[in-house]
Amino acid sequence: MSVALDAADVYCRELTKRHYENFIVASGLVSADMRLDLSRIYAFCRTTDDLGDESGSPDAALERLDRWRADVHAMFAGKLPVHPVLFALRETVARTTMSPEPFFDLIEANRLDQRVSAYETWPQLEAYCRLSAAPVGRMVLAVFSVQGVDAQMLSDDVCIGLQLANHAQDVKRDGLMGRCYILGEDVASSGMTGAVSKLVERARRLLDSGRALEAMVPLALRMQLALYRLGGLAICDAIERIGFRTDLQRPVVSGRAKVSILARAIGGSLRPGRSGRYVGST
Numbered sequence: 001m002s003v004a005l006d007a008a009d010v011y012c013r014e015l016t017k018r019h020y021e022n023f024i025v026a027s028g029l030v031s032a033d034m035r036l037d038l039s040r041i042y043a044f045c046r047t048t049d050d051l052g053d054e055s056g057s058p059d060a061a062l063e064r065l066d067r068w069r070a071d072v073h074a075m076f077a078g079k080l081p082v083h084p085v086l087f088a089l090r091e092t093v094a095r096t097t098m099s100p101e102p103f104f105d106l107i108e109a110n111r112l113d114q115r116v117s118a119y120e121t122w123p124q125l126e127a128y129c130r131l132s133a134a135p136v137g138r139m140v141l142a143v144f145s146v147q148g149v150d151a152q153m154l155s156d157d158v159c160i161g162l163q164l165a166n167h168a169q170d171v172k173r174d175g176l177m178g179r180c181y182i183l184g185e186d187v188a189s190s191g192m193t194g195a196v197s198k199l200v201e202r203a204r205r206l207l208d209s210g211r212a213l214e215a216m217v218p219l220a221l222r223m224q225l226a227l228y229r230l231g232g233l234a235i236c237d238a239i240e241r242i243g244f245r246t247d248l249q250r251p252v253v254s255g256r257a258k259v260s261i262l263a264r265a266i267g268g269s270l271r272p273g274r275s276g277r278y279v280g281s282t
Contacts, residue, residue: 008088009036012043015085031220037092037143038224043085045106045136052110053177061114069107076100098142102135113179120184122202130156133163144221154213158229161206165235168199171246196244200236207232219269226265234261 016039051068055061071086081087092098109132119125137155141147167174167181171192174180186195210229214222231253238251253261 005088005091008084009040011084012036012039012088015039015043015046034143034220037096038140040085040089040092041136041139041143044089044103047083047085048106048110052113058114062111065107065111065114069104072100072103072107076103092143096142096145098139102138105131105135117178118180118184122183125181125183126160129160129163133159140221140224144217146217146221151213151216154209154216157206157209158213158225158232161203161209162228162232164199164203164206165232165239168196168203168239168244169235169246169251171196172248172250175247192247193244196239196246200239200244203232204236207236214269223265223269226269227261230261230264231258234258 013036048065048068051064052061055064071081071083075081075086075090076093081090109128112128112131116128119128134156137159138152141151141155171180171182182192182195182199186198190198207229210225214225214229217225234253234257235251238253238257239246242249242251
């Protein structure tokens with residue numbers, strides 16, 4: 001079992017290193033155990049997204065996502081998983097007593113992707129983001145034993161802000177898959193460039209909730225959350241630099257920018273007056 005767990009964790013770490021490019025998912029700012037937990041969570045998210053995006057057809061994706069959902073149900077029921085991501089993740093779930101709802105919400109978001117390819121209004125897109133983005137933040141809070149309605153609401157804002165930044169970044173890539181997360185009503189009123197600009201501005205406002213959340217949590221999580229927030233803002237800056245024309249090209253966050261993000265996350269988190277004493281409401 002120990003050898004199998006080690007192999008499963010290697011799989012999760014490699015999946016995390018291969019895929020995410022905008023900021024560090026599990027940095028050296030947190031303990032090794034928590035980095036492992038974050039890698040397992042990211043590997044679950046990545047695998048779920050891949051089942052939705054790379055199955056070849058909506059029908060095949062729905063079938064594979066349904067099997068994945070059944071495997072997750074079985075894991076939470078105490079059955080030993082076969083898939084390496086779930087085999088590793090069960091250790092994190094057991095250690096943190098993590099709720100199953102965020103995992104099933106994320107699967108449902110990917111099922112929704114097979115039926116809905118565009119969003120006309122903000123309430124429609126926000127409802128989707130509450131399934132596809134907010135659950136990830138709630139998983140991260142559980143790893144650090146942070147509870148309370150206030151923290152969860154702020155975390156939801158940050159995660160939705162990150163997803164909006166990614167949607168604005170990936171207009172060309174999403175278009176190739178027949179999807180568009182830029183609001184139809186904004187495109188109608190302002191054109192694609194104006195609609196991307198509006199989504200970026202909404203992302204910036206939501207990401208700003210991260211400041212309040214960071215002030216509420218312990219130092220290690222505060223620095224990791226600052227990485228997420230600053231990474232999201234760096235995506236917004238990169239989009240703005242190309243005139244919001246992400247329908248033509250996909251901007252990236254440079255290596256130099258990532259170094260700057262890391263330095264700012266550490267420096268800002270150590271600023272005097274940020275005690276990191278978490279006080280949440282239930």
